[in-house]
Amino acid sequence: MTPELIRKVIRIRLADGTYGPGTQLPSERTLAVEFGVPKWVVSRALQPLRDNGDLHSSGGRRGTRVPDPQSLVPLPAIKKIEQIVRSRIGDGTYAVRTWLPSLRHLAVEFGVTATSIRTALKPLHQEKLLASLRTLGTYVVDPGQPGVPPSDRAxxxxxxxxxxxxxxxxxxxxxxxxxxxxxxxxxxxxxxxxxxxxxxxxxxxxxxxxxxxxxxxxxxRPSYKPPAPVGNATCEPVSCDAGTISEQDHQ
CATH class of the missing domain: 1.10.10.10 (Winged helix-like DNA-binding domain superfamily/Winged helix DNA-binding domain)
Structure with missing residues (x-):
């Protein structure tokens, strides 16, 4: 089974509540046995889910958990993040039709999970101040062209x-x-x-x-080095190696 298929199964389990908010996933070793693959395949399948904030790596032996925004971050802290982002939109720090920093970068800045950032930004999405494209990111909406994202996200x-x-x-x-x-x-x-x-x-x-x-x-790739000359080596027209007799010396 490929990492993509395993990731699809995990997403389904997250959606249907098999792995509910705040719960811990089976270990990568256990999942590897279940799916009949090496452990590294499971690691590769889970990494994008961690990057997106769908899962949270607890570190050490605590494994991987499903984030629960309400339990991981107090609601006032979530509201504070929302207010800060809102003020940055208002003062132009996040200008119209520009991309916000990624969820991962904002999570590092505020010291929370990407899921908490997503929760904080939800009201701004509902008010049409922000919009997201799944494969590109989140941007500040231009009221005059609400459906037009920035064009510089190649x-x-x-x-x-x-x-x-x-x-x-x-x-x-x-x-x-x-x-x-x-x-x-x-x-x-x-x-x-x-x-x-x-x-x-x-x-x-x-x-x-x-x-x-x-x-x-x-x-x-290491640079190519031509083999050293062997046998009758010739000099360059202008100069020769030290020790070579020039025509003037010979006279």
């Missing part, structure tokens, strides 16, 4: 991320033989999920532009 596409990495390899930002940032670092930088990073890297690896490194990392 960074959410696999093609954009792949092209950006390709350019970095070409212009030396990732010099030959250097280690690329880890996938989670790239996901944070581009504000996308790990699946998008993996898909963007796949063709670069197939073309040999990057190679596998230690610890599931990737490195830029």
């Amino acid at each position: 960074s959410k596409t696999v093609a954009y991320v792949g092209q950006a990495l390709r350019e970095r390899l070409g212009d030396g930002i990732y010099p030959p033989g250097s280690r690329l940032p880890a996938n989670p670092e790239l996901a944070t930088e581009f504000d996308v999920g790990l699946t998008t990073i993996s898909k963007a890297i796949r063709p670069l690896r197939a073309e040999g532009l990057i190679v596998n490194g230690p610890g599931r990392s990737y490195s830029a």
